[in-house]
Amino acid sequence: MKSQEIRATFLKYFQEKSHLIVPSSSMVTKDDPTLLFVNSGMAPFKEYFLGNGTPKNNRIADSQKCLRVSGKHNDLEEVGYDTYHHTLFEMLGNWSFGDYFKKEAIAWAWELLVDVYKIDKDILYVTVFEGSDDDDNLKMDTEAFDLWKQFISEDRILKGNKKDNFWEMGEQGPCGPCSEIHVDIRSAEEKAKVDGRTLINQDHPHVVEIWNLVFMQFNRKANGSLENLPNKHIDTGMGFERLCMVLQGVQSNYDTDVFTPIISEIETITDTKYGSNKEQDIATRVISDHVRAVAFSIADGQLPSNTGAGYVIRRILRRAVRYGFTFLDKKEPFIYRLVAVLSDKMGTAFPELKAQKQLIENVIKEEETSFLRTLDQGLVLLDGIISSAETKEISGDKVFELYDTFGFPIDLTALILSEKGYTLDEKGFEAELQKQKKRSRAASEMTTEDWTILSDDAVEEFVGYDTLETAVKLTRYRKVTSKKDGEMYQLVFNLTPFYPEGGGQVGDKGYLETPQGDVVYILDTKKENNVIIHFTKNLPKNLSESFKAVVDVKQRHRTECNHTATHLLHQALREVLGTHVEQKGSAVHSKYLRFDFSHFSKLSADELREVEDFVNRRIEGKLPLIEKRNIPMQQAIDDGAMALFGEKYGDTVRAIKFGKSIELCGGTHVKNTSDIWHFKIKSEGAVAAGIRRIEAITNDAVKDFYFENNSTLFEVKDLLNNAKNPVKAVSTLLEENTALKKQIEQLLKDKAQNLIGDLKNELQEINGVQFLATKVDLDQNGIKNLAFTIGKEHTNLFLLFASSENKDKAMLTCYISKELATERGYDAGKIVRELGKLIHGGGGGQNFYATAGGKNPGGIPKALERAQDYLV
Structure with missing residues (x-):
């Protein structure tokens, strides 16, 4: 059975069981600060389990894209070394929200596996929760045990511990016992030797x-206690890739048709044969897995970057690159070439891959190229570390700097050191790594208390489209404490005029006013699992009162101007550059806007001017806002609205129209667009391959911009004695400055030439070396030319020149003839590092030429005096 048929069979089965089939949600999370990526099938439905939303149907089934590479669920380092762990995987799931429970879930799972997929029941085992001695509320799940006995012999029902058979969303929240279904696909000979029961949850590949x-039947509170949920839910997840392995009769996920087309393409590109070399096989599995994770992430809107979720994607891709670099001998980009195969294979089930194919290829290729440059630079730096090493063990702190600062992979470092006969101080490296992790954890550490419920009013209504102040009642609150923000309170109201951060727009600020006139400031507003949360530093005195909630009008207006401008900017870019332009991200603040879009070349000055003029004509055109709320999604699309990949839309949507935008x-x-006043582009540049970014301002920020520029112009004209044409006057000054620089350079050359004769006369022979250590009054370039000019005449020269531009800057330059450095083992780099300490600085370089800088010119005499010690 092919993988596409396996997926379709699952969805059809549950559709016939009255489940609503929904498409996979974006893998990139939007309103869940606890997750960078969707890491399980249930993550997109958290709001329903928490009671913060109502599902479209009480029964749902889907195939959800998931990514597990960070946090508690982290499979990254296993990927490639075994045959069944992945970064990206599909989770086939069926869900019941307060509808059916254990009886139906167990019966349907068995029927689908045994009767529909025709899996031999004699290779199946199931587990049930055995209970927990350290928690009186957690008894053995005898109900599930008895239900399973109807389908499978009792000796194949195993009791599992809390780690394996009690599922929790996190330290707090919905949780419950679970039953796992395991499959034993070993050969008959292997089964005869070892009982399959003993291999359950033991990381056996088969x-x-x-x-x-x-x-899901309990709620875990902050103090660790459990309470029953108002409704019981079913949450199941079946690993699609593993199911394909079973149904296709192979011994590895990578031998299924989910991966074999990608592996075949890797074989062709790298001229290798999968299955013939262990290290190459690992590399091939790593690459075939990782290209899927990176491609789907980019398709869902998450580009590689240096922070947050983007850093995770960059890390995955770089892991793939380094495996290709090390074990498949690929020193040029090639992973991007696998996207076409992936798109052909999975584009039907996930159309975003086909739609974003060109973008995905471009981004991956650029990332590959960049990291391969990093590897080249890292190899040079590593050679420097090795050449300056005093022992055969390289210190962990130096290797950590290479890893942390330059992104050079630690495993590649260890491999290269081993090949050159060196070892790595692994304990020292690990100590530095743990220090960094500790700093990172401390910075983000947060404790969250349980919600204090003040009202049963679970429906929170946003009224901020129509009013910026209204009477509200507090329905619940909780305290959160972090190192970054200290103690904060999160408040939820029955209704709110505060817009929560989302869709690129920042959250509203403002205040609450009590009947007595006291004020509590709202510092931020965010959305978490469909709940609008307001952040404050303190609570109102009387929590049961009705408060007046007031949004900061000025900030909201400025933000609205910028948000509307992003819509007009999007329209302008598609009009000026072409309809290939699509929004790839935005940030809408009160002071500026940022807009990322797909385009493959830098915008010319004329194009930028045309885009700017297009937007400003719409502002001058006084276009009114035409808003349609809660209209069917298809109606909005038919009206011309664009749906963005990676965004989560409901059955009904809100459409915003300004003219043809x-x-x-x-x-x-x-x-009305006239409220924006004016639109001004501040910058345009590349974010990634095929992604450009425009930063712009509107309204008051434009007024400030023009005022500041006007003031600057008057200051410049004043400095130019009120020249009528300041541009021409500045141009003349630049020309004169260039001419003067050339004169100075010539004077310095003449000065250096005059010095050569004097310095040659000062050379003294010590132990067969022509030696000179002295201070010279030249810039660094002049000193270098001086040293190399004198050096042409000698093969046994040792020079140390010192200079100081001012009282806070000192420089040392060491030149040693290459022949002398080789013959006697002198190292200019090591010498300047040691002498550099005397001028409170450091430096380095090659064994024949090196420099050091410091901030203590007073140490120069001592450094010059010490130089002679190296000749003894």
């Missing part, structure tokens, strides 16, 4: 879990 049925948007906007 005795693996394929389906987990979670019976129509977009699906939940943000806030001006009532």
Whole structure:
């Protein structure tokens, strides 16, 4: 059975069981600060389990893209070394929100596996929760045990511990016991030797879990206690790749048709044969897995970067590159070439791959090229570390700097050191790594208390489109404490005029006013699992009162101007550059806007001017806001609105129209484009291959911009004695400055030439070396020319020149004839590092030429005096 048929069969089965089939959500999370990526099938449905939203149907089934590379669920380092772990994987799942429970979930799972997929029941095992001695509320799940006995012999029902058979969303929140279904696909000979029961949850490659049925019935509180949920839910997840392995009769996920087309392409590109070399096989599995994770992430809107989720994607891709570099001998970009195969294979089930194919290829290729340059630079730096090493063990702190500062992989460092006969101080490296992790954890550490519920009003209504102040009642609150923000309170109201951060727009600020006139400031507003949360430093005195909630009008208006401008900018870019332009991200603040879009070349000055003029004509045109709320998604699309990949849309949407600009948007906007006043582009540049970024300002920020520029112009004209043409006057000054620089350079050359004769006369022979250590009054370039000019006449020369431009800057330059450095083992780099300490600085270089800089010119005499010691 082919993988596409396996997926379709699962969805059809549950559709016939009255489940609503929904498409996979974006892998990139939007309103869940606890996750960087969707890491399980249930993550997109958290709001329903938490009671913060109502699902479209009480029964849902899907195939969800998941990524596990960080945090508690981290499979990254296993990927490639075994045959069943992945970074990106599909989770087939069926869900019940307060509808059916254990009886149906167990019966349907068995029927699908045994009767529909025709899996031999004699290779299946199941586990149930055995209970927990350290928690009186957690008894053995005898209900699940008895239900399973109807389908499978009792000796194949195993009791599992809390780690394996009790599922929790996090330290707090919904949780419950679970039943795992495992499959044993070993040969008959292997089964005769070892009982499959003993291999369950022991990381055996052919005795693996394929389906987990979670019976969500408890809520874990902050103090660790459990309470029953108002409704019981079913949350199941079956590993698609593992299921394909079983149904296709192979011994590895990588031997299924999910991966074989990619592996075949890797073989062709790298001229290798999968299955013939262990290290190459690992590299091939790493690359075939990682290209899927990176491609899907980019398609869902997450580009590689240096922070957050983007750093995770960059790390995955770089892992793939270094395996290709090290074990497949690929020193040029090639992973991007696998995207076409992936798109052909999975583009039907996930159309975003086909739609974003060109972008994905360009981004991956650029990232590969960049990291290969980093590897080249790292090899040079590593050679420097090796050449200056005093022992055969390289210190962990130096290797950590190479890893942390330059991104050079530690495993590649260890491999190269081993090949050159060196070892790595692994304990020292690990100590530095743990220090960094500790600093990172301390910076982000947060404790969250349970919600204090003040009202049963679970429906929170946003009224901020129509009003900026209204009476509200506090329905719940909780305290959170972090190192960054200290103690903060999160408040939830029955209704709110505060817009929560989302769709690129920042959250509103403002205040609450009590009936007594006291004020509590709202510092930020965010959305978490469909709940609008307001952040404050303190609580109102009387929590049961009705408060007046007031949004900061000035900030909201400025933000609205910028948000509306992003819509007009999007329209302008598509009009000026072409309809290939699509929004790839935005940030809408009160002071500026940032807009990322797909385009493959730098915008010319004329194009930027045309885009700017296009937007400003729409502002001058006084276009009114036409807003349609809660309209069917298809109606909005038919009206011309664009749906963006990676965004989460419901059955009904909000459409925003200004003239011919129509977009699906939940943000806030001006009532008329004339409110924006003016639009000004501040910068345009590349974010990644095929992605450009424009930063711009509107309204008051434009007024400030023109005022500041006007003031600057008057200051410049004043400095130019009120020249009528300041541009021409500055141009003349630049020409004169260039001419003067050339004169100075010539004077310095003449000065250096005059010095040569004097310095040659000062050379003294010590132990067969022509030696000179002295201070010279030249710039660094002049000193270098001086040293090399004198050096042409000698093969046994040792020079140390010192200079100081001012009282806070000192320089040392060491030149040693190459012949002398080789013959006697002198190292100019090592010498200047040691002498550099005397001028409170450091430096380095090659064994024949090196420099050091410091901030203590007073140490120069001592450094010059010490130089002679190296000749003894």
